[in-house]
Amino acid sequence: MELAFLNPLYEHPGSWASAYVDTSLHTEDQQQRRHLNAEAVARELARQGADEPTCRAVHDALDALQRSPEPYGRAVFARDGEVVLEVPLTRGPQDAEAYWGPLPRVTPLLDLAGEDPLSLVAYIDRTGARIELRSALLHEEAGQVTGRQWPMHRSKASDWSERHFQLKVEDTWEHNAREVAEALASCQEETGADLLILCGDDRERRSVHEQLPKALQDRVMETSRGKDSNLLPQEVEEIRAEHVRQRVLAEVERFRAARTPDEEQRAAAVDGLPRLIEAAREHRLAELLIRPDAPDTRREVWIGEDPDQLAARREELKAIGERQAWQARADDALVRAAAVTGAPVMSLTPVLEDTGDELAGGLGALLRWK
Known part of the structure; x- marks a missing residue:
């Protein structure tokens, strides 16, 4: 996790208030629940010795989340009566948490707002692809690739003319796979996506995968979902979680080797x-x-x-x-x-x-x- 966004927390010495709250429950009484959470966090900070203006600043920031549609939660960091940084979470804490101390309590961010790979999801078929941009907090269309539409289907005949036609069909498929790969590479460069998820039949996925630049090969994961079948959020999360797990395992291996x-x-x-x-x-x-x-x-x-x-x-x-x-x-x-x-x-x-x-x-x- 790159932590440059935390630098404002380290520009001034002094005591800090840190708070983590869950916003994942969207119920009829959510406003009352979130108001009570804000009150409880402010009381806990005061119990730990935080000054009243800082307790009030944290309370007001959390209380303002009563109608927030955020799907997971929020972290708030404050000092001297002022909120310095707010961070949307990609996983909600089990309970509201509050800390007062000489440093902001940032380590929980590693799990609550940490590895969240920005993902390009490509729904591929022989005619092209539809591309989405996905993360824990994002789901939007990122483009459409429409390749050659003819010839597209093979014939079962075996005479020379039909075999010639089938070669043209193969050429159309490869041309379209190349266009999809080029579009994905361009989109990845523009967005900085960490992960490319290829969805579709085995042949279409493999053809696009092979056409991608070598630098992107280790960012690719595949699934059999087709062009007209959206990946469910849970499926995307499972693929992204496996990608994160593999990255962390690779860093652990680097660490083991480097200790020699x-x-x-x-x-x-x-x-x-x-x-x-x-x-x-x-x-x-x-x-x-x-x-x-x-x-x-x-x-x-x-x-x-x-x-x-x-x-x-x-x-x-x-x-x-x-x-x-x-x-x-x-x-x-x-x-x-x-x-x-x-x-x-x-x-x-x-x-x-x-x-x-x-x-x-x-x-x-x-x-x-x-």
């Missing part, structure tokens, strides 16, 4: 909180991997005003010249360090059943060399 020292006895990946703190201070985080709710994520570390000022003990911050110090969760401190240096952060939640005790402490990183 090279000829100079240098490893390109580390785990364990002390080594991660050192890498963050040296701006060497290339990608941060997190198992939410694992033991090390909840450990408290000491942070200063700047993202690279963090340590296991307060004395270490004093040794590097930092006068101000606060205690914060290790995961949020490391996410801050990763976000401001442009390092992506990935949750291992989609692959917990496949990776066993990988990152038992919950934190690891691929490193960049200076």
Whole structure:
């Protein structure tokens, strides 16, 4: 997950209010339910020590969602009586959550608004394709490809003229597959889509798949749905979830391989909180991997005003010249360090059943060399 959008949260030091609410239930009493949630979150923030203007700002932002059609939920981050950032969620939290502390509580975003591949869905047949753009929060038409319409159907005859006609039919199919592939490649370049879902009969899917540029081959997944049969939201979600799972597994494999020292006895990946703190201070985080709710994520570390000022003990911050110090969760401190240096952060939640005790402490990183 790229976290550049979080940078406004790290421009000013100080205490932060963070809130997560679910908006997935659309019932007759939803307005009352959401109003009560806003009240409950504000009370919880006040109980944790948040100032009244900030509690009020969060309350008003959440209360404004009473009539919102958002399908999942919203995260709200505020300080000094002002909401600084609101993030639509792609998965609702089980219960409303509220946090008050020296850093915004952003780690839940990895699972609640994290890997959400923007997908191009192509419904293909021999005449062309209909293309949709899909994500957890988006469903819109993205184009239509109409190829050659004749000749389209084979003949069962076996004389020379009929075989010649059949070759023309084959040529029409291949021409149309090439046009669909070109349209998909152009649409992917324009939208930045992470995933291409090809729907249709085996031959049509395969023909289009083979015509796509090599750079897009690993973004493709297929299903037998035809051109005139829409994928149901659940089916799209299952395909997108499998795509995310495969991506996370690939990053775990990269991490495993990178932990092996090279000829100079240098490893390109580390785990364990002390080594991660050192890498963050040296701006060497290339990608941060997190198992939410694992033991090390909840450990408290000491942070200063700047993202690279963090340590296991307060004395270490004093040794590097930092006068101000606060205690914060290790995961949020490391996410801050990763976000401001442009390092992506990935949750291992989609692959917990496949990776066993990988990152038992919950934190690891691929490193960049200076």
